[in-house]
Amino acid sequence: MKMEYDIVVIGGGILGLSVAKEIIDKKPEVKLLVLEKENTLASHQTGRNSGVIHSGIYYEPDSKKSEYCIKGGQKIKNYCKKNGIPLKKVGKMIMATGQKDIDVLYFLKKRAEYLGLNHSLLNSAKSKEVEPHAHCIESIFFPDVCITDYAAICQCVKKELEQKGVDVLFSSKVDSVQCDIANSYIQVRGKTYVSKNVINCTGVHADSFLRQDYRKDVRIIPFKGVYWKASAPKISTNLYPVPNLKLPFLGVHFTPTINNEVLIGPNAFLSFDKEGYGNCDFDIKDTYDIFSFSGFWNFFQKNFNACINELKNSSRKSTWKSARLMCPSLAFDAIRYHSSGIRAQAMTKDGKLCDDFVFFSQGNVLNVINAPSPAATSSFEIAKHIVGKIDL
């Protein structure tokens, strides 16, 4: 049996839903279908992230990340306010814990000025006034940074989509997508959906729909991050270390959650299973996919020391040690394992991690190939950009 649609969106994370919302808001008469392989929304990156609506400070000012994060963050905040979705203004502090961090801190301060982000440079005493448990020699404070629950945003968008006649189907894993000049044929467990356009928002699996020739050049590598829950002290703002600007990860940080918990993490290390959230999960196909990619070996060679350090730093003890630099009153016994998330990070064959968002069309399929953090913050703006590329 064949079912016909104008557009099929694959993936029920924040990006798939944002894209579907943008399409139906722009052209309500479009026949639109969202396919999600799990039996609920936001099961992967979207439901396992830090919940931060990022300010945009970390990204090159002329990048898509910078532009979409700043514009998208405002849209997400407005959407939460309009729809009664949890939203808390907790602020964010980037902390120099030693002299070695000062140059990068001042570099970020200049960038904040350039981007017009609301911020202030605080000395040690002033930083303590904002967060009494914080310990640093200097910090930049961004008072407008909020936290939210991205899974709750997805539920709200789904309700809106269904009210507007969009079909959102669960337990619908797309096995393959074939294209001819006019249409795409989407296979889901023996059923075929026919659609003029397909938008692939499948996160860590997005490269599996690419042609083999392109998969030689780029692949999505899963990087796991573990979160620990701190029972004390009650940190009430986001505390971040000064980042390594060469890597797209932000370093172990403190995040208060919308449920009044305090999380520490996530670290970043290679995962041998794209959906393996347990400690020792291993998937032979995913592991082969990583090790058979020349880019991975180039990356490993270039970043050998950083990889070994990240592995060493993945234990509870080393996370505690990193976190204590920012908050010395944190006791080892106060932290317990909480959860983990897996980032979908595109890597090129020369071993570089793609820094910016990457969208790539093949035939009638538009693939979201690189949308790691801050893609949840940026999702409504990313959707606007993607839908602008489609002839609706």
Ligand SMILES: Cc1cc2nc3c(=O)[nH]c(=O)nc-3n(C[C@H](O)[C@H](O)[C@H](O)COP(=O)(O)OP(=O)(O)OC[C@H]3O[C@@H](n4cnc5c(N)ncnc54)[C@H](O)[C@@H]3O)c2cc1C
């Ligand atoms: C640990 C961690 C912390 C983060 N913190 C933040 C943060 O604080 N702020 C921020 O802005 N960003 C953050 N991010 C990034 C952000 O969460 C992601 O960029 C964003 O959620 C990506 O959304 P997505 O919809 O592309 O992917 P996902 O949420 O992974 O959704 C992809 C969906 O596709 C479905 N799917 C996959 N294959 C198929 C198939 N074959 N058929 C049908 N469905 C399929 C999956 O089941 C899944 O639901 C973080 C990410 C991680 C992992």
